[in-house]
Every structure is written in C-alpha cells, then in structure tokens.
Amino acid sequence: METPDSRQHARTLWYDRPKYVFMEFCVEDSTDVHVLIEDHRIVFSCKNADGVELYNEIEFYAKVNSKDSQDKRSGRSITCFVRKWKEKVAWPRLTKEDIKPVWLSVDFDNWRDWEGDEEVELAQVEHYAELLKKVSVKRPPPGMDDLDVSKVCLSTLCFPFSLKKRY
Numbered sequence: 001m002e003t004p005d006s007r008q009h010a011r012t013l014w015y016d017r018p019k020y021v022f023m024e025f026c027v028e029d030s031t032d033v034h035v036l037i038e039d040h041r042i043v044f045s046c047k048n049a050d051g052v053e054l055y056n057e058i059e060f061y062a063k064v065n066s067k068d069s070q071d072k073r074s075g076r077s078i079t080c081f082v083r084k085w086k087e088k089v090a091w092p093r094l095t096k097e098d099i100k101p102v103w104l105s106v107d108f109d110n111w112r113d114w115e116g117d118e119e120v121e122l123a124q125v126e127h128y129a130e131l132l133k134k135v136s137v138k139r140p141p142p143g144m145d146d147l148d149v150s151k152v153c154l155s156t157l158c159f160p161f162s163l164k165k166r167y
Helices: 117-136
Strands: 011-016 020-026 031-037 041-047 053-059 064-073 078-084 104-106
Touching: 020 041, 020 053, 031 064, 031 078, 041 078
Parallel strands: 011 104
Antiparallel strands: 011 020, 020 078, 031 041, 041 053, 064 078
C-alpha cells in the first residue's frame, strides 16, 4: 500500500465564517470516501473516477469542535462544515503552518469579510429605518389637473400605420 505522502492531493477550496470553516474537496465521482475530523486536524481520502487515490491531511489554524462538525458528499465534491472552537474569530488561513500548499485555495466565490459586519449591518438597518420613515409619511396624492389628455398615447394614436397583415 502507498504511504500517505506518495498519494496525490485533492484540490481543496476553503472559506471562513463566524461559526464555521468550510472546506470543499473537489473530486468528481469519488468512491471510498473517508473523512476524519479531529480537534486539530482533518484527514481526507478517497478514489477519483479513474481509481487514483487522493489524500489530504490538514493541521488546522486553530482548535475546532470535531463533535459538531460534519461532511456532505455530492457527485462533484465533498464539503466539510467544521465548527470553530472560538466563534467570531477570523482565521487568516486554514493551516497551522504559514505555508500554503499548491492544492489549497481560498474559495473566493463564497469568501466574505465578516469581521465588523455587525457595525455594517447596524448602519444598514438605521439607513433602512430612515427610508421607511420618509416613505411612511402620508401626503396628499399629486394633483392631476395639469395633465394634458391630448398627449396620452392611445393604441391607435401610437400606431398610425395599419397593423393588419400584408400578403
């Protein structure tokens, strides 16, 4: 049997949220999938559609709650939802070491800077409340006595030419 170091790595995407770190191991039509989530690391292995063994082992940047973490398999990938031990603490990287493996990338489609979001959300709510106040002020309807009916577009006036089919 091959040693873990001689196997290929699965392309892995990750992104950070206040309570979870999400990882996606990008392997289509995977078989023999094994995911082990521990408090300080994750071990992933599987075979791809061609039967090639893939193996990833990641030492986490910080401690996680392995008992409240899970994984979900689809036809295109295996996604892991890893619960952070300390919520609302941003991870600058996924790995403990400050070295980025070539097979690991940030999932920019799902990445969002959530630090300071509470202040931004509060400002948005206040702005929305101000807009509602402006809209909810009851005013009389606009006067229509200056409306020139001669400029109203009626169907026959807008289409002076005949709409009949020409053969």
